[in-house]
Amino acid sequence: MYLLSRSEEIVLVAVWKLREDAYGVTIRDHINQTIGYEWSVGAIYAPLHRLEKKGLVRTKKGEPTSERGGRSKIYYEVTEEGKKALHQMKRVHEAIWQDAPTLGYKKS
């Protein structure tokens, strides 16, 4: 059983979805677009760092680019461990929602 916080979950799924192109900027954009919740740039790094420490994602250095002030992009990708966690998460989510009565229509 992987214990992940909500923000870790969201970030982990985002990394999974973005596949080859997951790094700070895109992860943030993605989260902003899909959840519609404005995360500050800094807010995604803490969960990312925790995920990395737990071994669920790993980092990969890209080529340095001038628009990043000569720094490399740091790409994130989901590890085997991370995939297991995603599986489990998905199962738990589905299990939790199964047979739940409808909530009715509510504009978010």
Add this chain to the structure above:
Amino acid sequence: MRKKSPSHRPPMMAQWLLERFVDRNIRYSALGDFEEIYARIAEYEGHLPARIWYWKQVAKSFPPFVTDSFYWRYTMFKNYLIVAFRKMLRQKLFSLINISGLAIGMAICILILLWVQDELNYDRFHTNAENIVRVVINDQNYGVRWPVVSIPIGPALKQDFPEVLDMVRVGDTYGLITSGEKKHDEYGAYVDPSFLDIFSFPMIMGNPETALSMPASVVISRELAEKFFGDSDPLGESLRLNQDLDLTVTGVIEDMPQNSHFDLDFLVSFEIYRKRDRDPDNWGRFQIYTYILLQESASYKDLATKVSGLLQQHNVREGPKLELEPLTRIHLYASDGRGDIRYIYIFAIVAVIILAIACINFTNLSTARSSTRAKEIGMRKVIGAGKSDLVRQFIGESVLISLISFACAVMLVWLLLPTLNNLTDKHLTLNTHGNWTLLAGFVGIVLFAGFLAGSYPAFFLSSFKPGNILKSSLIPLHRGGKKRTLFRKALVVSQFAVSIFLIISTFAIFKQLHFIRNKNLGYQKDHIISIPLRGNASQQYEAFKNELLRDSRILSATGVSESPVVIGKIHNGYEWEGKDPEKESRMYEVLVDHDFIKTLDITIVQGRDFSKDYATDISKAFILNEAAVKGMDINSPVGKDFSFGDRMGTIVGIVKDFHFRPLHEEIGPLVMFCVPGNFNRLCLKIRPESYGLSGTLRYIESVWEKFAPDFPFQYTFLDAAFDRLYRSEQKTGRIFGYFTFLAIFISCLGLFGLSVQIAEQRTKEIGIRKVMGGSVSGITLRLTGDFIKWVAVANLIAWPAAYLAVMIWLRNYAYRTNVGVIIFILASAVALLIAFVTVSFQAIKAAVADPVKILRYE
């Protein structure tokens, strides 16, 4: 492709701030991302919104930064502090031992620091201190350095060498100053007017430019002004020097500070000295001090090579060479300086050693008592403290203890300073105002002690394995402890080795001083009064002497050119029958009266004493000592021709060697001749004190009043004058004695702490032993045996080291005591006894305790 221009980069300042605030784990990628987003916003919305956005990010990242670092740091610091104080209060005895030991060690360090600083600061208060050098003579004929030179040298240097800006000649004098009814003997000097220019002695009254230009002017110190004129204005008043020179006060200077090598109370124009000298243009008569002021850029060493042969260009015989000596080195390095650089090193080392002994106490006690901290360390590690956090915590704790000790040390210093000032004749104060070196020294002492004491326990304690500690209720006291106890033992051994070393050194110093005081000098120094001859007492010498001898309490009297305790006059150029022309003939000389040898009980080994029966003795007789005869390489010297300059005659007698110089030196060759009327002193042999010393003195004074009422009556006892020669040794010995005592005290504090700890640890063992029938004495021995062994081992280290040090120190003396094994054995016995008493106190307490109570405690 978007074209990049430098303006697309975020503001430097914001970037720099962000770099500091962002957590270091994500710094690299975050900064890159921020910059990319910045570039995007700049591209689509313009620079200003991009900038605003970037600054917003900076502002947002600030609060977490604050909470992360400051808040947690503060919280942990508070926790460390609380834990430290709690520990200190819970273990009162050990805190007391640690703090008092460190406080004493630090107090000694501070005292020595103050003393060293004062010694090093001699003569540095002059504005020109760095550029003033003294001209001295290195006389290769005699192998000595004279601090005095001849009168024409100063002006010649100033005239011929452009790098010499100015010069001043100083002819010091001790004279009687009178004004109306008041008369005082004072030290003063004849100086050139440039004196007040070159040296920085602030003038309170008068004009420094002109004060010394008038030939009959005198500048006096504040003290002298108050002595003679009280509160009234001294300017324009007249003073009389030595009853024959009328002077007008033209200025008053501040009293010369204690850390100046000058101690003069009046200054008179050098012109007077020059005019009175019988041969002022002679380059070969060395009699006055000369200082020169060099240009800022000039090096005194360069000048020294240029002037070294100057004397020989002015018809001075081969031998004496000019040398230069910086003003700031006079006190510690010069032959006439009162300080000694070697003592500075010795005491600095002693200070560090004593502080180290105190630090060892701390190290030992905290490792020995590590069990009391084990649980805490385990807990901290489990919660997430790293090794470095614990190291920081423990070093912090020891720095805290060292800070508390420092506060106590300052109080101790404040209490002890008067004693030290008394011992060293200084006016040291704990005034830190503007004294940055001293403040830096304080900080250094606190940090040095804190780190030295705390580093081993810190690394040792922080390496505990939390698993081991927390798993078993048994604390791993002895597991892997062998190395640790060995380390602890080594520390105790080194503490005691140092203590024993100091005890032996102290004993050796006192033994040598005792040896000096009781050495048979070859002459009688007891019951001899020596008075300086002045005024009519000097001019009517014979009458004065005969008047004194009329009283039966005065057994005999003799005039002499110098006090026989130290005869300083040395001459070359003696001739004798059968002398090898190549031979050196350097001998000390003293002018004596007919009664000299009789009065001082000097033994004649060959020939006879000077006698009034032989009229020619006054002009033709010489008496030599054995050392002179030995150096002359002459058989049956009595009756042989002997001459010095125009005084030609024969050797009439040989005296046994007597110590007319300090015992540091071998007895040198000495020539005595009998020239009545040329004496500076009168030595009186009086009847022993049972006849009433004060009455005798009163009688001598009454005769003095008859002959020289203008001069104050002064006298010294020869044995007191002799003791004064060794005053610095006696002081050093006493200071060393105090230090030794304190070092032993601190070592014992540590030993006591350890013995308490061990007795506590072995309570159960002691209880079982007693139940099984162990006797109190047996158990006591068992507990003390270990410590005694350590102290015994310490002896093995201390003995050879002390032997070496004592031998090196004794090499200063030509006549030295036989060190002997006794002081070594005595020192060891003292150390063992003290250690035994310290330890057995605890051991007996543990051994007599009721075993039932002890064993029931679980």
